[in-house]
Amino acid sequence: MFSNKENANMSKILVVDDEQDIVTFIGKVLKKSGYEVTTANDGLECIKKVETEPPDLILLDNIMPNMDGQTVLSKLKASKKTADIPVIMVTALADQEHIIGAQKGGAVEYIVKPFDYAVLLEKIAQVLKSKHK
Amino acid sequence: MEIQTSGKSQALTDKELIKILLVEDDAVDSRLVKQLLASCSQPLEFAVESVGSLSEAIECLTNRKYDIVLSDLGLPDSSGIETVQNLKQVTPNTPVVVLTGVDDEEIGLSAIRNGASDYLVKDLPVKDLPLKVLLVRTIRYALEHSNVEKEVKALRQQLEFVLGATKTGVDIIDSEFNIRYINSEWKKVYGDPAGKKCYEYFMDRSEVCPGCGIIKALKTKKPVVTEEVLVKEGNKPIQVTAIPFQNEKEEWLVAEVHVDITERKKAEEVLENLNAELSKANENLKNTEANLRTMINQNADGILIIDHKGIIRFVNNAAELLFGRKKEELIGETFGFADVKDETTEIEIIRKKGEIVTAEMCTVEIEWEGEMVYLASLRDITKRKKAEKKLKETMKMKSEFISTVSHELRTPLTIIKGGIAFVLNGLAGDINEEQKELLGIAKKNVDRLARLINDVLDFQKLDSGKMKFNLEANDINQIVKDVYETMTSSAKATGLDILLELDQNLPKATFDSDKITQVLTNLVTNALKFTEKGTITIKTTKTEDAVQVSVSDTGYGIRKEDMPKLFSRFEQLGHGGDRKTGGTGLGLAISKEIIERHNGEIWLESNPGKGSKFTFTLPIYSTEGLLKKYINDGIRDASKNDTKMSLILISIADFDKLEQKLPHEKINSTLEDMEALLENSVRHSPYRATDAVFKLSSDVFVVLANCDKENTLRVKERLEQKLDGYLTGQNLGDKIKLLFGCATYPDDATTSEDLTKKARELQPMLPMSASV
Numbered sequence: 001m002f003s004n005k006e007n008a009n010m011s012k013i014l015v016v017d018d019e020q021d022i023v024t025f026i027g028k029v030l031k032k033s034g035y036e037v038t039t040a041n042d043g044l045e046c047i048k049k050v051e052t053e054p055p056d057l058i059l060l061d062n063i064m065p066n067m068d069g070q071t072v073l074s075k076l077k078a079s080k081k082t083a084d085i086p087v088i089m090v091t092a093l094a095d096q097e098h099i100i101g102a103q104k105g106g107a108v109e110y111i112v113k114p115f116d117y118a119v120l121l122e123k124i125a126q127v128l129k130s131k132h133k
Numbered sequence: 134m135e136i137q138t139s140g141k142s143q144a145l146t147d148k149e150l151i152k153i154l155l156v157e158d159d160a161v162d163s164r165l166v167k168q169l170l171a172s173c174s175q176p177l178e179f180a181v182e183s184v185g186s187l188s189e190a191i192e193c194l195t196n197r198k199y200d201i202v203l204s205d206l207g208l209p210d211s212s213g214i215e216t217v218q219n220l221k222q223v224t225p226n227t228p229v230v231v232l233t234g235v236d237d238e239e240i241g242l243s244a245i246r247n248g249a250s251d252y253l254v255k256d257l258p259v260k261d262l263p264l265k266v267l268l269v270r271t272i273r274y275a276l277e278h279s280n281v282e283k284e285v286k287a288l289r290q291q292l293e294f295v296l297g298a299t300k301t302g303v304d305i306i307d308s309e310f311n312i313r314y315i316n317s318e319w320k321k322v323y324g325d326p327a328g329k330k331c332y333e334y335f336m337d338r339s340e341v342c343p344g345c346g347i348i349k350a351l352k353t354k355k356p357v358v359t360e361e362v363l364v365k366e367g368n369k370p371i372q373v374t375a376i377p378f379q380n381e382k383e384e385w386l387v388a389e390v391h392v393d394i395t396e397r398k399k400a401e402e403v404l405e406n407l408n409a410e411l412s413k414a415n416e417n418l419k420n421t422e423a424n425l426r427t428m429i430n431q432n433a434d435g436i437l438i439i440d441h442k443g444i445i446r447f448v449n450n451a452a453e454l455l456f457g458r459k460k461e462e463l464i465g466e467t468f469g470f471a472d473v474k475d476e477t478t479e480i481e482i483i484r485k486k487g488e489i490v491t492a493e494m495c496t497v498e499i500e501w502e503g504e505m506v507y508l509a510s511l512r513d514i515t516k517r518k519k520a521e522k523k524l525k526e527t528m529k530m531k532s533e534f535i536s537t538v539s540h541e542l543r544t545p546l547t548i549i550k551g552g553i554a555f556v557l558n559g560l561a562g563d564i565n566e567e568q569k570e571l572l573g574i575a576k577k578n579v580d581r582l583a584r585l586i587n588d589v590l591d592f593q594k595l596d597s598g599k600m601k602f603n604l605e606a607n608d609i610n611q612i613v614k615d616v617y618e619t620m621t622s623s624a625k626a627t628g629l630d631i632l633l634e635l636d637q638n639l640p641k642a643t644f645d646s647d648k649i650t651q652v653l654t655n656l657v658t659n660a661l662k663f664t665e666k667g668t669i670t671i672k673t674t675k676t677e678d679a680v681q682v683s684v685s686d687t688g689y690g691i692r693k694e695d696m697p698k699l700f701s702r703f704e705q706l707g708h709g710g711d712r713k714t715g716g717t718g719l720g721l722a723i724s725k726e727i728i729e730r731h732n733g734e735i736w737l738e739s740n741p742g743k744g745s746k747f748t749f750t751l752p753i754y755s756t757e758g759l760l761k762k763y764i765n766d767g768i769r770d771a772s773k774n775d776t777k778m779s780l781i782l783i784s785i786a787d788f789d790k791l792e793q794k795l796p797h798e799k800i801n802s803t804l805e806d807m808e809a810l811l812e813n814s815v816r817h818s819p820y821r822a823t824d825a826v827f828k829l830s831s832d833v834f835v836v837l838a839n840c841d842k843e844n845t846l847r848v849k850e851r852l853e854q855k856l857d858g859y860l861t862g863q864n865l866g867d868k869i870k871l872l873f874g875c876a877t878y879p880d881d882a883t884t885s886e887d888l889t890k891k892a893r894e895l896q897p898m899l900p901m902s903a904s905v
Binding site: 019021022025026028029032063092100104113114115116117 | 540547550554560583839
């Protein structure tokens, strides 16, 4: 799985989660796969980072304090600058509400915790592939 | 014998003809009398027949009727009083007037005493009174007297007859209790009174009867009515009316009228009995009424009667309390809840102080006092409602709690799992055997923890109805094979074999393949856990309307006492199996729930020491049945979670005519392609895990769970585009025309029939815009 380094092509991924450990862990995994990683711990930081250094993909946690994932998503999609950046929702809640919400909001994929990081990498690769098509 | 008439015509209507028999042996006297009678100028005509001896007279009297007999006492064959007596003997009812000579007054009187009506002195001095007049007068008086006597006799007979006919006894008693008169009725039974006192004669008493009506009547000079009992006639009951009166001598007498009142008495007794029964019945009725009244008034439920105009007609005690208003206030008022019908509803009553009470109202139509009204019974369910509300809140809290907790648990789990996997995969550098072993154990346990959380969450989802099922026609044998592949290595590792006995002719059943895989895995895992050695057999068979899967093992078996607990949550049978391999105790409960949601059944047969066999069935639906079930499930979930669901129908226009344009196989393959296309478009969006596509002859239904009207239209457009693209690509664009329809619950309809109907309002595809 880590042989996708070529395809990774230095794509920049923004990891958004209020849990620092997750951010650290996912960041490690992504870096090992050859991606460039930026992080944010809450919604506001996420939006700021997206505007200053737009990533190729955003990994967005659903449940966060201050501003939850849904809100961030809608804000991103509302702005022309950020609307086209694919977002993968990372959620611990696999119920219809949140999945529908994610789709409605415009997220292109979702992944449920606890996940296999291999699966995560797979999804990221797919999304980036279709983006570059 | 000569018959002489006065010369005038006989028996004229305004003249009386009196027939006289003259018995006179002296010819001169005889002639004289005749002459005198003949010259009578009054409107009386005398027909006189004269004879000269008694024997002749008797002969005449025997053969003919005379009104009167004038007779000389001195006859050749009879003289004196004898004559009278004889004559009277022969004709007791004809008056006899005796003719005497002067100085024979004594004889005349004696004659009267012996039955003669009167006497006449023959040779009266002319100057006193003309003999003629005297004669006529005497005759007339005698006749009158005789007539009167006859009348009296007749009356008496009539009286006796009437008294006899009515069985009435009449008697006359004087103040000394002597019997002055008694009618024949009495005599018949009691015989001749013969000088007995009345109490002796009637009652066999030696002294005056107690309560004697005669004494009272004589005292009060007014009629007295008493009731007596005739001892001499078997105590026959009689009513006696004692009527006091004065006779011609001004003596006070009492006339008694006795009436047999046996019948009356009987009737009275019957009446009394009836009265007694009526009284009793009345009592019973009153009691019953009192009981019913109590039952209604003291009933714990409120009872009301409301007429068709909505007016309250009756209120019981409990209703009074419920409404917090007096009966008098409520009766006559309009019942505040409209639409009182033959059914059960819940109503909210606002009491005077603003307090709200919820009541369950059951209404039924009844007939009451001749009209049709509603009988409503109200039960206070305020407490129950509160409890229900509380329960709902608790459930919601629990649900939210579990969601939150599981979410909270998942994040650290992700990190732990990820971290261990990272190191185990050598990504953080090489690791030695010991590290590998320890990390391996850690990974296994993290996985176990993850399963535990999933189980709990699964169960919660099932419980709260939030779990979705993706029902479609699947091959159960394939599922069995898949599970076998997964589990066979771990089975071998514990020295057990898994055998498969699959019916090769199974039809496809309708089920969610992931969920059923979960169930089968659960059953096989359990079997492996609880079997020391031997084999696990998975068998598939078919029943009339379902497919059946059984998992048998040769393990410990399960005791009968433990069986009920088996499928319930969190219970584990302590054989240690679960502890060893780490179960949650939820597996069977979840499996049961899943199977039951499939409308299947799951059960267990077991022989302790020999083994157990778990069996579950899955129904085989027709596609239509499945579609209906899907729609109904969708409606149920949508209403439960307050979301929407939609139906899209894609139909081929003029399907029957299609057969003429294209070969059969082409049509079928096109339809299948379309179905596949739709399935791909619909299913593979990650967000639409529970949508489904159903093909029914020339129609394809797409069921969209949790999709409102707006989104449905979007999806419909997308599908239209895809299909249009496909048909164009196949060069069928002109041959096959598609029609689309859609319906959303609850906006367009609330039942599966109505939704389907609305979806069938088909329209052709909208023209595609150039930029697709």
